[in-house]
Amino acid sequence: MTWRKQVLVLLLFVLFLFEGSVLPWFMPEAWSEHLMPNLIFVCVLFVAVYRHRYAGMVLGAVFGMLHDVVYYGAMLGPYSFTMGFTAYVLGLIFQLPKAPLPVMLGVVMIGSFMLDSMLFGIYTVFDFNNQPYNWALIQYIIPDLLFRVVFALIVYVPIRRQFDKMPLRPKKEENE
Amino acid sequence: MFGNRKLFILLIVLVLFIALMGVTLGDRVGLTWPEKFVKDTVGFTQRVVNKPASAVSGFFKDISELGQVYDENDRLRIKVAQLERDLVNYNQMKNDVDGLKASLNFTKTQTDNSTKHYRFAQVVSVNEDVNNPTVNIDVGSKDGVEVGMAVTSIDGMVGVVSTTTDYTATVQLITSLSLTSPDSYAISATADGKSGTFGIVESYDPKEKRLLMTGIKNDDPTKMIKSGDIIVSSGSGGVFPAGIVLGKVMVVEPSQFGLTSTAKIRPTASFVEWKELFVVIPGPDPNAATGDGTP
Structure with missing residues (x-):
């Protein structure tokens, strides 16, 4: 048992910090009103497709809630709900541990549009x-x-490589 | 059976989330402790991450502007000389006004309304969301920041503090200002240098990138607002202190019924480049010896 999974979740948190506190300072000014670079969401979709839809849903809901709480302006919940829900639905439809690159890009497109x-x-x-x-x-x-x-x-390549090293759990747990 | 159960769970989750959104909508009295805990810890790590990032990005910008430094220096030197001269006048007038206010028995609220000081704040993170634009700053309720205070950049007003924790505060940008939004607020405004002009800034048009100032009376020709005027907060209404720059009037149009005018204001603050902001705290600065610490 390695700590790969925990490290990946930690990396996701680092990505959360990066997109809030580093990226806005380096993005061209003209882009900033057109982009909400929700990069966590892309990773959550990867998890939903290559691992399991429940894992994607939980990660989406947790990091969405983190986003909601940290940038609390209007209300709590929109990000948590939409990220969890989108990850679940797309995981339900596209969950293939061997999905090729075009399928994954299609999932990201549909997911981003849905979100x-x-x-x-x-x-x-x-x-x-x-x-x-x-x-x-x-x-x-x-x-x-x-x-x-x-x-x-x-x-795509680094995440695929990490996921291929992690064996899929043979038995899926069925809670929620 | 199995599909039904999942659908049922989905519906329950949907209802729960809608309830959560509804409950957290609009004005809330403070945050719960889990929220405060998460915001403070994440805010701290964001500050750590942000410090080198903003330093590096500033470094490149500085290099690209190196050529203009000489000219800028000349310009600023002249400006400083001017300001030194004005400061003498200003202090004298301030003393006069303070004395007059004291002899007229102004209440504390009234004096707080006309004085303000600026609390420097570093931006630690930006939410690039078009629907809900917020930034987090590194001062919180321990530094005297409270919900509802105005926040400005060097150029002008950028938003209002929407939530505070002990060490961070979230600023809701003025670009989310809207008439229909559940936590809307209105800024009573006036044209700089034209006493008696009055209007209310209460919505922002993201398509044209203009603030809308409504309710300007157009029956008195001496109190008209024209394009090119600088709009500042007037301080009446007691929500925001007077003298916060909002923007420059671009167009003045008659309103729908013709009784009042509507001015379209281009905000002076840019909403793209964040480094440092100032929280406007009403009342005299407890730390400063003199002046109101205008940046």
Whole structure:
């Protein structure tokens, strides 16, 4: 038993710190209003596809809640719910331990689109934004999608390698 | 049977999350201790991570601006000389005003409303979310920061403190200002140098990137707001102290019914580049000897 899994979760937390405290200082100014670089989410999707949908769901919900609490401005819950839910649904449909690169990129695209659209929906329901959906689509949903796909391309090989070294658990636990 | 059970769990989770969102929406009295704990610990690690990052990014920016330093220095030297002269006048006038206020028996709230001091704060993390733009700063309630205080950059107002913990505070940016939003607030504003002008800034248009200042009376020609005016907070209403720069008027249009005008204001603060911010704390600075510590 190695500590690989724990280290990967810790790395995910480091990524959380990175995207909040380092990335904004190095991103071109023109991009910042078009991007919400939710890089954790891409990794969560990797977990949901290559490991198990429950693992993806729990990681998504936990890191989403962390995001909600740390950047608490309007309400708690949107990120936690959308990240957990999207990871679960996509894990349910696409869970293949040997999924090739194009499938994974497709999952990231669908996931990113779902996440941003659901967030848009939630914030619209609670009256936080009055912008039409097509404006949001051009303004940040599509740029986000492209950014996350590029990030997924970059991390694909290292993450696959780590996952291949971790044996899948033979028996899946069935709680929740 | 199995599918039904999962659907049932999903529905329960959905209801729970909607309840959570509903409960945490809008004005809350303080945070619960788990939230404070998470925010403080994460805030601390973010500060550690952020320090070298902001130093390095600043370094490259400094190098690219090295050529302009000489000109800038000349310009600033002239400006400093001007300010020194103005400071003498200012102190004299301040003394006069303070004396007059004392003899008129101003209450503490009234004096706090017209004085303010700035608490320096370093940005530790940025939430690049279009729907819910927030930044975290490294001062908290131990430093005297409270929920609802205005936060400015060097250029102008950027937002309002939405939550505080002991060592961090979250700033909700002014770009999320909206009439319909459950935690909306309004800033009573006036044009700089034109006493008697009045309007309320209470929404931001993200498409045009303009703040909207509504309710400007347009019946008195001496109290008109024109394009090019600098809009500052007026301090009436008691929420924000007077004299916080909001932006510059771009267009003035008659409102829907023609009784008032609406001004579209370009915010002076840029919402892209974050390093240091100032929390505006009402009342005189307890640490400073003189002045109101204007940055």
